[in-house]
Amino acid sequence: MAEKPVRVLVGKVGLDGHDRGAKVVAQALRDAGMEVIYTGLRQTPEQIVETALQEDVQVIGLSILSGAHMQLLPPVLEMLHEQESRDIIVIVGGIIPKDDIVYLKENGVAEVFSPGSSTEEIVDFIKQKVGENQ
Amino acid sequence: MSNQNNREELNRAKQAWEExxxxxxxxxxxxxxxxxxSGLEVDKVYDPLTMEGFDYLEQLNWPGEYPFTRGIQPTMYRGRLWTMRQYAGYGSAEETNERFRYLLDQGQTGLSVAFDLPTQxxxxxxHPLARGEVGKVGVAVDSLADIEILMEKIPLDQVSTSMTINAPAAVLLAMYTAVAEKQGISMEQLKGTIQNDILKEYVARGTYIFPPRESMRLVVDIFAFAGEKIPSWNTISISGYHIREAGSTAVQEVAFTLGNAIAYVEAALEAGLEVDRFxxxxxxxxxAHSNFFEEVAKFRAARRIWARLMKERFGxxxxRSMMLRFHTQTAGCTLTAQQPDVNxxxxxxxxxxxxxxxTQSLxxxxxxxALALPSEQSVLLALRTQQVIAHEIGVTDTADPLGGSYYIEELTNHIxxxxxxxxxxxxxxxxAVEAxxxxxxxxEIQASAYRYQKEVEExxxxxxxxxxxxxxxxxPIDLLKMDPATSHRQxxxxxxxxxxxKQGEVASALQELRKAAQGEDNLMPYILTAVKAYATLGEICGALRDVFGEYQQHVNL
Incomplete structure (x- = not known):
């Protein structure tokens, strides 16, 4: 029997307009057989969580390159916590300084993919994590 | 020896060589x-046979002569070097003003202002949507008061200033002229550029506010207003930079930029402006991306296409209407987080x-x-790179030194x-608007971006x-640390x-602006009045949002 495809929300949080990475990753995930919901630009943390719950995704991939990650990512993590949706895997891509990566990973981000990461790494990571959750 | 004999001999010699x-x-x-x-297969070598049918006067001509393939000035860098202009801005107006004055002291010759995302x-x-973004990717500007600090002790009649601002370009231009006026400098004396290129925001950069038609009106209002009052101001900087950063090829960069340019020219003509006026x-x-010769050829090809378009299509x-003058920035997307010094x-x-x-500026x-906003030391090295090119390695001694290279000319034709x-x-x-x-x-851009990524991975x-x-x-590398208190202070x-x-002045200026936006008047004078009354950027854009509405991005992946 065919496995049910993994559902992933790929989102741009904040006002940052750099969407090359998010779109390339979205396309790569789709090519890897996943179902991708791409939000487009300028999503608030609230919108991200709302869409994730509505779409019943297993993974949220957030892209942010504006430097606002420390203000915009924790609210996403907190809301997921409150909604008792801690099993949704949150991954992040963008320009995130090392200290911030440490903080984010301690607070619920599963992985941060920095510039130079390959889409293959991201696909493999998601498959592995989703597998562990099941 | 006739050309015919010459060619036959060349062909024979080449055949022997190929064997x-x-x-x-x-x-x-x-x-x-x-x-x-772009798909072009690069040959082993290029030679005079490549140049068959080449017409020097028609395709190249001398620098400063139509179609300007070899450059827009007759003496190019022998007369004047390009403007060394580092894009800068972060945190508050005070911090950015300090960085500006540092760069000018280090021999930079023009300013380039980066604004934060809420401003853009x-x-x-x-505003709730400004959460976390204040002062991050550029300087925060809310009102004339910020621009006053930003430009403090900078002689606006002596430097040229470029402002990367698009959707609210009219507001920032108004603020700049208002500050100059306070410094006792008239609009006629001001030199600089406002990016004002909204079309590429919809496809590549993302800082749009209003729908395209209303945005185009604001663009053309700036053409008309500045054309009359700020004659040395570049009223737009039609940008391929961000299109390329979004993943396009060199050919697409040229094509989509010039496609947007055509749309602006047509909008201005439709509004009744005369082509040679604006x-x-x-x-x-x-x-400036990584494939060295392709990039050189790209700049030359862009100049030739533009010259011909302006002359032949728009009469x-x-x-000067046919000369493509341009700023260049090296390709941010080619920088790596790994081994950053290699950058x-x-x-x-x-x-x-x-x-x-x-290029005219760089x-x-x-x-x-690829790790953070640049530190002062890193910016200095970047500026020094330009100074080495300008003064040490001889490439500025003659115009278009690669002109006539078989390969460069072939690439220029191809692009x-x-x-x-x-x-x-x-x-x-x-x-372009329809496209x-x-x-x-x-x-088209997305397909190229994806292909690029696959090629790296394979x-x-x-x-x-x-x-x-x-x-x-x-x-180890020292990165710039942002002051977390900036947002609060701002x-x-x-x-x-x-x-x-004076609240009454602000309210009436905003009311007048709203009314004007519903009609057909040039909005610049209304915006200028509001700015001078210290109406905030958010209030002015808010008034325009009331009338124009907001653009909703269509996402198709």
């Missing part, structure tokens, strides 16, 4: 396929291609920009042909330090401004 080469290839095959992003999208620093103040902005008479080399080669391509990226093919397609679709609306341009494209020659462990200042101004 030799083919034998050698059996033993020593080539490393890989040699192909440009027309929100005040205390076209000389149109300027451009390109990316321009003034040669110094990438930037130097890219900058060299811009200079050999005849920003060199800093080595640490011109392929870009023109795209322009025809855009015309068929109904112009953006249908998603055609976004999809090692068809080598990126030193990323997919080859990698190092474990990291080089919001405090905004509150003070809101309290200390």
């Amino acid at each position: 030799k080469v083919n034998k050698a290839l059996e033993k020593y095959p080539e490393r890989k396929e040699f192909k440009l992003d 999208i027309g929100y005040d620093s205390d 076209a000389p103040r149109l300027s451009f902005f390109f990316n 321009a008479q003034n040669p 110094l080399m990438r930037v130097a080669f890219q900058a060299l291609s811009a200079v050999l391509g005849g 920003h060199t990226n800093s080595r640490d920009e 011109e042909t392929e870009a023109n093919r795209y322009l025809e397609r855009i015309d068929e679709i109904g112009g 953006i609306d249908t998603g055609f341009i976004q999809q 090692q068809k494209r080598i990126v030193v330090g990323v997919n080859r020659f990698t190092e474990s462990g990291e080089q 919001v405090e200042r905004l509150k003070e401004v809101r309290l200390s101004r």
